[in-house]
Amino acid sequence: MQLGTRWTSGDEPPRAVPEALRRGIRSVDDTIPGDQLGQPRPHWTLTWLEGKPIAELDTGVIVTLDADGKAVARNDPDDGFG
Structure with missing residues (x-):
């Protein structure tokens, strides 16, 4: 089990964040x-x-890694802004 963490956008992400996701x-x-x-x-x-x-991100943007390990950004369809 891994715990999550929070940080302010624009700041350096924690070390637990993989480089591709960074x-x-x-x-x-x-x-x-x-x-x-x-x-x-x-x-x-x-x-x-x-x-x-x-x-x-608090705004509903989500960044994940695809099957090839590349970062993919998308908007959360349940964020209330769609």
């Missing part, structure tokens, strides 16, 4: 505009499902 997270983070009003950035949550890492 690249996907970085790609998503790069699309988030800076808030000039000082609002906090959203947070990532890392969880593990059947031994596979899943990173979910």
Whole structure:
């Protein structure tokens, strides 16, 4: 069993995050505009499902690894924004 963790988008992910997933997270983070009003950035949550890492941003973006080990970003269909 592996426990998850949280961190602020734009910050360095924890060491438990695989490098391929880090690249996907970085790609998503790069699309988030800076808030000039000082609002906090959203947070990532890392969880593990059947031994596979899943990173979910508070906004509903999910980054997982595909069968080839490459990062894939998608929106959560249950986030209420669809």
